[in-house]
Amino acid sequence: MDWFVFLALLQDGITTGAIYLLLAIGLLIVFSVTRVIFVPQGDLLAFGTLTVAALQSGHLPGTLWLLDGVSALALVASPLHGRRAAPRGVLSWGVYPLAVTGAALFLAPRQVPAISILLALAIVTPMGPLIWRFAFRPIADASVLALLILSMALHFVLIGLGLVFFGPEEASAPALTDASFDLGDLNVSGQSLAVLLCCAVLVLGLRWFFGVNIHGKALRAAASDRLGARLVGIDAGATGSLAFGLASFIAALAGVLIGAVTPLSYDAGFDIGLKGFVAAIMGGLVSYPMAAAGAVLVGVLESLGSFWASAYREVIVFTLLIPVLVWLSLRSGSPEDRA
Amino acid sequence: MEKNPPPPLVGLGREADQGWGEGCEPSPASGSTHPYPPPSPTVGGRVFPAIFATIAVVVLIPAVLPTFYVTLFGYVGLGTLVALGLVLLTGVSGQTSFGQASFVGLAAYATTLLTKFAGAPPIVGLAAGLVLTGVIAWLLGLVTARLSGHFLALVSVAWGISFYSLFGTLPLLHGFNGIGDIPPLSLGPFSAASLRVNLGVIWAAVAIVMAMSASLLDSRIGRAIRTLNGARLMGESVGIDTVRLSRAVFVIAALYAGIAGFLFAHFQRFISPTPFSLGASIDYLFMVIIGGAGSLWGAPVGAALVVVLRDQFNDWIPRITGRVGDFELLVFSLVVIVLLQRAPDGLLPLLARLKRPRPPQGEREVEIPAEAPPVPASTTTPGTELLALEAISRNFGGLAANRDVSFAVHASEIVALIGPNGAGKTTLFNVVSGVLPPSSGSIRLFGALARHRPPRRVAALGLARTFQHVKLLPTRSVWENIALGTHLLGRASLLRAMLRLDRAEEARLLAQARAQAVRVGLAPVLHMPAGDLPLGRQRVVEIARALCLRPRLLLLDEPAAGLRLAEKQFLSMLLRQLRAEGMGVLLVEHDMDFVMQLADRVVVMDFGQKIAEGPPERVQSDPAVMEAYLGGLE
Numbered sequence: 001m002d003w004f005v006f007l008a009l010l011q012d013g014i015t016t017g018a019i020y021l022l023l024a025i026g027l028l029i030v031f032s033v034t035r036v037i038f039v040p041q042g043d044l045l046a047f048g049t050l051t052v053a054a055l056q057s058g059h060l061p062g063t064l065w066l067l068d069g070v071s072a073l074a075l076v077a078s079p080l081h082g083r084r085a086a087p088r089g090v091l092s093w094g095v096y097p098l099a100v101t102g103a104a105l106f107l108a109p110r111q112v113p114a115i116s117i118l119l120a121l122a123i124v125t126p127m128g129p130l131i132w133r134f135a136f137r138p139i140a141d142a143s144v145l146a147l148l149i150l151s152m153a154l155h156f157v158l159i160g161l162g163l164v165f166f167g168p169e170e171a172s173a174p175a176l177t178d179a180s181f182d183l184g185d186l187n188v189s190g191q192s193l194a195v196l197l198c199c200a201v202l203v204l205g206l207r208w209f210f211g212v213n214i215h216g217k218a219l220r221a222a223a224s225d226r227l228g229a230r231l232v233g234i235d236a237g238a239t240g241s242l243a244f245g246l247a248s249f250i251a252a253l254a255g256v257l258i259g260a261v262t263p264l265s266y267d268a269g270f271d272i273g274l275k276g277f278v279a280a281i282m283g284g285l286v287s288y289p290m291a292a293a294g295a296v297l298v299g300v301l302e303s304l305g306s307f308w309a310s311a312y313r314e315v316i317v318f319t320l321l322i323p324v325l326v327w328l329s330l331r332s333g334s335p336e337d338r339a
Numbered sequence: 340m341e342k343n344p345p346p347p348l349v350g351l352g353r354e355a356d357q358g359w360g361e362g363c364e365p366s367p368a369s370g371s372t373h374p375y376p377p378p379s380p381t382v383g384g385r386v387f388p389a390i391f392a393t394i395a396v397v398v399l400i401p402a403v404l405p406t407f408y409v410t411l412f413g414y415v416g417l418g419t420l421v422a423l424g425l426v427l428l429t430g431v432s433g434q435t436s437f438g439q440a441s442f443v444g445l446a447a448y449a450t451t452l453l454t455k456f457a458g459a460p461p462i463v464g465l466a467a468g469l470v471l472t473g474v475i476a477w478l479l480g481l482v483t484a485r486l487s488g489h490f491l492a493l494v495s496v497a498w499g500i501s502f503y504s505l506f507g508t509l510p511l512l513h514g515f516n517g518i519g520d521i522p523p524l525s526l527g528p529f530s531a532a533s534l535r536v537n538l539g540v541i542w543a544a545v546a547i548v549m550a551m552s553a554s555l556l557d558s559r560i561g562r563a564i565r566t567l568n569g570a571r572l573m574g575e576s577v578g579i580d581t582v583r584l585s586r587a588v589f590v591i592a593a594l595y596a597g598i599a600g601f602l603f604a605h606f607q608r609f610i611s612p613t614p615f616s617l618g619a620s621i622d623y624l625f626m627v628i629i630g631g632a633g634s635l636w637g638a639p640v641g642a643a644l645v646v647v648l649r650d651q652f653n654d655w656i657p658r659i660t661g662r663v664g665d666f667e668l669l670v671f672s673l674v675v676i677v678l679l680q681r682a683p684d685g686l687l688p689l690l691a692r693l694k695r696p697r698p699p700q701g702e703r704e705v706e707i708p709a710e711a712p713p714v715p716a717s718t719t720t721p722g723t724e725l726l727a728l729e730a731i732s733r734n735f736g737g738l739a740a741n742r743d744v745s746f747a748v749h750a751s752e753i754v755a756l757i758g759p760n761g762a763g764k765t766t767l768f769n770v771v772s773g774v775l776p777p778s779s780g781s782i783r784l785f786g787a788l789a790r791h792r793p794p795r796r797v798a799a800l801g802l803a804r805t806f807q808h809v810k811l812l813p814t815r816s817v818w819e820n821i822a823l824g825t826h827l828l829g830r831a832s833l834l835r836a837m838l839r840l841d842r843a844e845e846a847r848l849l850a851q852a853r854a855q856a857v858r859v860g861l862a863p864v865l866h867m868p869a870g871d872l873p874l875g876r877q878r879v880v881e882i883a884r885a886l887c888l889r890p891r892l893l894l895l896d897e898p899a900a901g902l903r904l905a906e907k908q909f910l911s912m913l914l915r916q917l918r919a920e921g922m923g924v925l926l927v928e929h930d931m932d933f934v935m936q937l938a939d940r941v942v943v944m945d946f947g948q949k950i951a952e953g954p955p956e957r958v959q960s961d962p963a964v965m966e967a968y969l970g971g972l973e
Contacts, residue, residue: 037489138680143569144489145435149628150679152437152621153672160669274500277493314504318497325482325494 007186009303015192015261017299018199022254023276024291025206026247031280032223033243035144036136039151041251042273043158044127048255049264050162052120053171055108062165063123064104070130071097096126113174120173121252128248129241136244137237155270162266170268173259195257202250215242275302275317282324294324402535409534411650413606416541417443418642420599422626423545423552423635424592429624430632431556432588433568435492438499439623442472442593444506444615446600451610452511454522461524465601469594476593480586491589499617506612517611524605537606544602545639548595551837552635555591558836559829559848562819564588565812573810576772577888578798578827587833596623618668622649625675631685640686645671723750724786725892725923726771726802731780733763733770740766742947743780748892753914753924755934755955758944759967764927765807767944768896771925772804773797785891799827803885804894807927809877813870817861820869820880822852824887855883859913875901879910886917893917895926899933911937935959943967 023041030038047063054061075093100122107115135154136147176198179190209216222229222239230236258264258272275298282294298317305316404412421439429435449471450464479498483491507514524531524540531537555561563584566574571581604610613619622645630641652667678685727747733740740763748754756764769775771782776791784792785800792800803824811820825848831841856862859879864872869880878898885893899907907930914924914937928934934941935955943951943958945967951958958964 037493135676135680139683142679142683143433145429145433145492146679146683148489148492149435149624150676153625153675153679156618156621156668156672157676160666160672163666271500274496278497281490281493312504312508315501318501321494321497322482325490328490 004186005307009307010300011186011188011192013300013303014296015195015299016258016303017296018195019254019258019272020276020279020298021292021295022199022202022250023273024279024295025203025288026250027276027280028288028291029219030243030247033219033226034132034136034140034147034240036147037144037151037277038244038247039148039155039270039273040131040158041247041276042269042271043155043162044124044248044251044269045255045258045272046162046264046266046269047127047158048120048124048252049173049259050166050171050255050266051123051252052116052173052256052259054166055104055116055119056111056113056174058109058111060104060108061120061123062161063127064101066161066165067123067126067130068097068101070134071126074130074133092126092129113176116174117176117256120256121249124252124255125245125249128244128246128251131248132240132244137240140236140240159267159270166266168265170263170265171259172263173256175260176257191260195261198253198257202253206246219243271314275299278317278321281321281328404535404538406534409538411646413534413538413541415639415643415646416538416545417599417603417606418623418626418646419545419639420541420548420602421596421623422630422638422642423548424595425623425627426632426635426638427552427555427564427588428592429627430634430637431568432564432585434585434589435624436495436589436592437492437617437620437624438495438502439592439596440615440617440619441499441502442476442596443600443603443619444502444610444612445472445475446597447604447610447615448506448512450601451518451521451604454605455518455520460526461522461601461605462526464604465598468601469597472593472597472600473590476590477586480589495620496617499620503612503616506615512612515611515613517609519609521604521608521610523608524602531605534606537602541602541606544598548598549635549638554839555833555837556635558841558845559822559826559831560584560833560836562815562823563826565815566823570810570812572774572794573806574823575794576774576798576804576806577824577884578795579823580795591833622671625671627685628675628678629671629686633684637685644686720750720921722752724748725750725784726925727783728767728771729781729783731767731770731777731782733766733775734778739947741770741777744944744947744949745780746942746949746952748923748925750891750921750923751918752939753918753926753937755938755941756925756927756944757929757931757934757941761946762944762967763947764944765896766947768804768807768894768927771797772802772894798888801889801891802894803888803890803892805878805881805885805896805898807896807900809874809881811869811877811880814868816866817869817872817880818849818852818856818865821856821861821883821887822849824855824884825851827888852883852887855886858886859883860909873901875903875906878902879906882910882913890922892923892925895924895928897927897929899928899930907933 023045026041027038030036030041051061051063071093075089100119104119104123107119131154135150139146139150142150175191176194177190180187181190182188206216210220218229218234219239219242221232221234222236222243226236229239254272255264255269276295278298279291279295282290282297298320301320302317305312421443425436425439446465446468449468450461453459453464453467454461479494480491483494506512512518524537531540556564563574563579566579567581567585567588574581574584603614626641626645627637628641629644630639631637649667649671652670656666656670725748728745731744732742744763744767746754756767758764766775770777773792773794773796781788781790782792783789784797784802787800812823828851829841829844829848831844835841853862853865856865859882861876861879861883864876869877872880878901882895882898885895899910902910911933914926918924926934926938938955940953941951941955941958942949943961943964945963950963950967951961953961
């Protein structure tokens with residue numbers, strides 16, 4: 001392997017690493033606020049890619065109807081949660097889906113990439129809060145293990161729906177830019193830079209959100225002590241909804257970004273999500289900077305691995321977990337009772 | 340305990356339990372007159388007859404079933420084997436794995452390679468498969484056993500995918516083309532080429548594995564396994580090595596999957612990577628969730644439902660939707676989600692609820708000697724130093740919970756540790772019992788100086804404790820909870836327990852537990868679930884559990900909290916009696932009347948420091964103590 005190939009692989013690795021980083025961040029947000037290990041995040045990523053691909057080809061995606069249907073259910077159920085929740089419920093689950101559906105009906109036939117991307121984000125992002133609302137909130141106090149099993153079941157639900165909505169074919173998202181330029185011997189693609197740029201903007205945005213914004217602070221409070229946060233009046237339902245919303249937005253964005261680099265099929269999200277996990281586990285499910293380092297490492301290793309031993313690519317990535325776990329294991333002291 | 344039984348705790352009878360609360364006058368006699376029923380805290384009292392029935396059915400059914408159903412029931416049996424391991428892992432020990440199918444695959448490929456290509460007899464293939472799965476599970480457990488349960492689950496996804504990918508790519512394993520013509524099962528001159536014989540073998544294996552699992556749960560190790568699910572700290576405090584034990588359970592679950600893999604290869608006589616995918620692992624887990632993870636019978640129920648329903652879905656869904664795909668998985672997943680939300684214990688308890696509730700039966704599993712052998716009391720000369728703290732400090736970040744605390748506890752002495760809330764009493768307790776290492780200072784326990792010993796070591800040396808927030812297995816009987824304290828008195832290995840070779844020892848341990856229950860007045864409620872007792876009585880269960888360790892030093896964290904007056908009097912009588920037998924007692928307590936009339940010496944703490952120490956009357960008039968409790972006069 002010469003220097004040129006290495007640099008090209010490195011560029012690929014860093015680009016996918018940035019995607020894994022986004023997913024790891026989403027996982028960490030959801031886990032720390034709700035203790036849910038959000039397995040279906042990868043499937044939402046695939047939804048993102050396939051939704052934008054469908055819109056771009058002039059079709060209305062099945063995810064839109066899913067959004068409308070489940071929102072309607074939530075709308076019917078919302079008065080059950082008190083009078084104060086009702087107006088917000090009408091706004092989120094009544095007005096919003098109607099507006100998105102209207103926009104999609106009107107705008108999708110024009111097949112403008114930027115608009116398709118925005119529509120896809122608007123369609124996939126509410127899936128997170130809806131998942132929270134119907135799957136996890138009813139058993140929010142169950143054990144991490146029960147929540148994880150539910151999460152796994154949900155992954156298969158989304159896969160099944162993905163197959164119904166999009167069929168088994170792969171599809172790509174439109175590139176944000178076709179530009180590319182040469183840096184010495186290396187051809188740097190504009191899309192790679194766009195991915196990194198989006199990633200940086202998102203990380204900075206989250207930094208602002210968690211550091212300055214009151215809702216972000218509420219999330220941090222709920223993450224550090226759920227009971228305490230509830231006692232000072234932070235609504236556990238709302239923080240959970242927000243955490244899932246952030247995660248599904250991140251997933252949709254990641255799907256739109258990576259879909260332009262690699263075509264995806266309905267079931268491809270899980271593997272990508274899993275690598276986000278590997279990165280998140282490297283952070284011990286608590287540390288964001290560690291997860292970032294892990295994500296880039298996973299991306300680069302995978303990229304190099306696919307060159308040397310493509311058949312064993314997955315094995316290499318997951319074997320990486322072993323030393324990390326040994327390290328975490330040694331660091332953790334006496335066995336503690338679990339929540 | 341027979342020579343001088345303390346009067347029973349008042350209001351122990353079941354009648355009194357119904358109306359436990361203010362205004363209910365307990366009848367003082369009810370405890371002593373109440374005969375306790377013939378005992379046994381076993382889990383599987385009726386397991387054996389049921390298993391014989393199963394075997395009979397196993398032999399008869401294969402002979403008459405149509406071939407299609409033979410195959411179907413074969414898969415139900417194989418699923419049951421894997422699910423049984425998951426019941427132990429998920430339902431009992433509170434861990435889980437999304438990678439069981441890869442263990443099935445490891446054993447299946449091992450026996451295939453050996454029997455087909457090396458010409459070895461299947462029994463060698465079985466042995467090799469079990470060794471392989473066992474070793475790999477042990478290694479994976481080694482990596483994750485110290486981490487919280489969800490790490491094991493997440494990592495299991497990773498290795499599930501890795502093994503699947505290896506099965507598909509290693510040239511030796513013929514990839515997705517699979518390997519056919521695997522030799523049939525045989526043992527010596529007997530060969531089982533027929534599917535029907537295979538079905539019999541599979542279900543015989545199910546019956547054996549189920550009986551062994553039931554025996555395991557009904558043993559000393561089985562009780563210990565239950566502490567893994569959310570009560571590890573308590574488990575360690577009675578001497579259970581929870582890290583090693585959770586790894587052992589994980590290996591057992593993997594071996595069950597390995598047995599299934601071996602049978603699968605010779606039953607189907609063709610293998611490819613597909614049945615060992617992550618999806619298959621999830622299927623096994625769904626069987627357990629759908630059947631019910633809380634009981635061994637959940638495994639066959641769940642396996643039958645999943646296998647049969649899947650078969651039906653495969654028939655019907657394409658006819659309805661006109662498409663082929665993973666739709667049955669979608670339906671199963673929705674079912675599992677609803678079950679997790681509405682019936683987290685699975686369908687089995689729901690089915691069981693339909694039956695008329697049966698009155699509890701006397702069980703005859705464990706023969707208890709009429710006269711329980713007396714517990715050899717640990718003899719200590721009164722006045723011997725048991726525990727000495729030397730300048731113990733413990734910090735949490737910048738907060739000093741304990742600063743330079745020193746005092747000693749001697750044999751035949753009751754020392755009370757008192758102080759306002761937040762004085763650092765419970766932290767000190769945790770340091771003494773090994774839960775927390777001290778930041779500085781050292782502890783001399785029974786004459787041996789050490790900075791820190793883990794709780795398990797401390798328990799083995801002869802220090803037993805109770806917890807401020809009661810830690811019991813709430814759904815298990817009082818008897819089983821108390822018997823947890825006898826863990827260190829037993830020697831029988833996990834394998835002996837599975838083969839029921841531990842019965843004599845088990846009877847001895849249960850007798851010891853019952854003796855302690857009688858001593859503290861819990862005999863009438865031996866069979867009640869511990870969680871159904873009022874909080875005060877749960878504390879007494881903890882004391883009985885601690886006494887089972889035959890401790891030289893007993894640490895009690897607020898033992899009188901939640902007790903009523905008569906119960907407190909009983910408790911102080913019990914503690915005096917223990918003192919007379921040579922035991923040292925260190926207790927944290929807020930009830931001053933209780934403390935002052937009982938303790939030989941009182942240690943007072945405030946803001947992490949010892950501010951006074953001495954006999955009760957002197958401490959009560961100490962100005963520093965009065966200031967700590969009543970606030971200074973400005």
